[in-house]
Amino acid sequence: MQSEVSPPPSVLLVEAFYGGSHKQLIDLLKENIDGCSVFTLPAKKWHWRARTAALYFSQTIPACPSYRVLFSSSVLNLCELVALRPDLAHLKKVLYFHENQLVYPVRKDQDRDFQYGYNQVLSCLVSDVVVFNSSFNMDSFLSSIPSFMKKIPDHRPKDLDRLIRPKCVVLSYPVQFPDVSRFLPKHKRVQCTAEQSHVDDITTLQGEQQQFRADEEETPRCDPGGCAARASQSEGGAADAVKPLHIVWPHRWEHDKNPELFFKTLLRLKERGLDFHLSVLGETFTDVPEVFASSRLLLDSHILNWGFLPSKEDYLRVLCEADVVVSTANHEFFGVAMLEAVHCGCFPLCPKSLVYPEIFPAQYLYSTPEQLCKLLQGLCRRPDVARRHIIKVDTSSYSWAALKPRFQDLLLDECP
Structure with missing residues (x-):
């Protein structure tokens, strides 16, 4: 033959x-x-x-x-x-x-x-x-x-x-989006099957974001009882209110990704007494900006993961466990890492510039460092907002x- x-x-x-x-x-x-x-x-x-x-x-x-x-x-x-x-x-x-x-x-x-x-x-x-x-x-x-x-x-x-x-x-x-269903926590699995009408009141979310942006107080407060009561309505309930917000930064460790702004923002959150968990992933190269070493010491008590994860499975597992993915880039022509994180159920926060407005609706964009800080501040106080939200980004089209x-x-x- x-x-x-x-x-x-x-x-x-x-x-x-x-x-x-x-x-x-x-x-x-x-x-x-x-x-x-x-x-x-x-x-x-x-x-x-x-x-x-x-x-x-x-x-x-x-x-x-x-x-x-x-x-x-x-x-x-x-x-x-x-x-x-x-x-x-x-x-x-x-x-x-x-x-x-x-x-x-x-x-x-x-x-x-x-x-x-x-x-x-x-x-x-x-x-x-x-x-x-x-x-x-x-x-x-x-x-x-x-x-x-x-x-x-x-x-x-x-x-x-x-x-x-x-x-x-x-x-x-x-982008080749893998099946991550086995890594997703329960509240993200619920999101995957929820109808749009079951969103954590998208209008409420947008209103709260506007409030975060407009609020000029340094440490706006949310009544813990009220937050817990609202969180208890979501899958996971009180656990969502108690577990700190998990922030992930999955980018190359280079200056064009503007790690200085990211770490400066997190240190401001820490100074205000806000609790959060942190995973800093992404590849490192010969010339690693000094801000990574200094920030690791200052944020040590918040860190869950630090450094490049060579196993794709481990990387995806961390993204699935995280609540919010942040970009502070000065340069981005597409942004695979952000789309992968959204695929894993992370709430995105991106600059209102570069490629991001092409991909992400306005509710996920910030214009100034102060807006980024206030949005993260609000989500630290209300992690249930990020966890209950169904992300309005169609990753399948990419x-x-x-x-x-x-x-x-x-x-x-x-x-x-």
């Missing part, structure tokens, strides 16, 4: 930084799209990958007449690759932006290296389709091109944004199941 012969590859997947969300996307495409051939470099030394990966791939990707589509992230200088490999230039070239270097935050503007943003602009110019994971990512990139190019001393190119814009589409990053058809269309040998 003859074995089936696999069809020749038609899709060339190239990833210069094969780690994190970049790796997850490439793996998803390879597993679910027929005819993929994959070439990658490890996720190390990002700046060197952006500068030299094209030359490496030009020597290691073999010639293949069956290729029809080339897909890469914007880490790769696609312009250099197709110049070095003319046989790849005729393919449908799809460039995916997980982030963009034109607005990626740096500690000082003079620290921004012009070449990385410039490489991304060049890659767009030779691409057939330029894909962004959010409208914020696309709009911030295109609108920044004119001012970015003004850094060139003279003989500046013009209208590059107008040349690139017609190629651009927004296609959300596809799932691979929902987005797979669009990625399949993207990797067809047809330009839009």
